[in-house]
Amino acid sequence: MQSSVTMVLGASPNPERYSFMATVMLSEKGHAVYPFGIKKGMIQNLPIVQDWPSPGSIETLTLYLGPIAQEAYYDQIIALKPKRIIFNPGTENPILVGLAKTAGIATIEACTLVMLTTGQY
Numbered sequence: 001m002q003s004s005v006t007m008v009l010g011a012s013p014n015p016e017r018y019s020f021m022a023t024v025m026l027s028e029k030g031h032a033v034y035p036f037g038i039k040k041g042m043i044q045n046l047p048i049v050q051d052w053p054s055p056g057s058i059e060t061l062t063l064y065l066g067p068i069a070q071e072a073y074y075d076q077i078i079a080l081k082p083k084r085i086i087f088n089p090g091t092e093n094p095i096l097v098g099l100a101k102t103a104g105i106a107t108i109e110a111c112t113l114v115m116l117t118t119g120q121y
Contacts, residue, residue, distance in 0.1 A: 005057060007034040007082070009073065010064030011048045013041025018088065019064035022112045029116055034058060055081050062086040062112045067093040078103045086112055 006026050011019045019035075023043045026033045034057075037048040061082040063070065070077075070093055077085070078099055084106040087093065097107045115121040 004059035005032040005034050005053075006060040006062060007036055007053060007058045007080075008062055008064060009036050009077075010069070011035030011037035011043060012064075013037075013039055013043060013048060017064070018113065022062060022064070022088075022116075025113060025116050029121070031121075052076055053080065055079055058082045060084050060086060063088055063091040066091060067096070070096055074099060078105070081105070084108060086110055086115070088112055 008023050023033050023035045035048050041048050087109045100107050
């Protein structure tokens with residue numbers, strides 16, 4: 001049974017998007033994935049969900065939303081209480097980093113795809 005879940009915030013059904021690629025790679029590497037996005041669709045056999053998960057259910061949140069789009073999710077992200085947030089290239093946000101650190105959530109500025117490929121995930 002998988003004990004950790006990774007939420008892909010900004011999941012897209014477009015195979016050319018990095019959020020799509022990360023969801024696929026996470027799944028292929030045996031990670032439980034919660035692809036959250038505003039567009040309905042599928043990422044291989046996983047439906048993109050629009051229901052926010054319950055607090056404590058997500059271990060890692062990997063961001064694929066730019067800083068402006070993240071603002072609408074600040075409170076929800078902090079209330080989710082993930083153990084870590086990965087800020088992928090282009091999603092770096094000092095405001096959200098500060099909020100996360102105050103809440104005891106670790107933050108990493110890195111690429112999820114690179115982390116998975118190099119065994120650093």
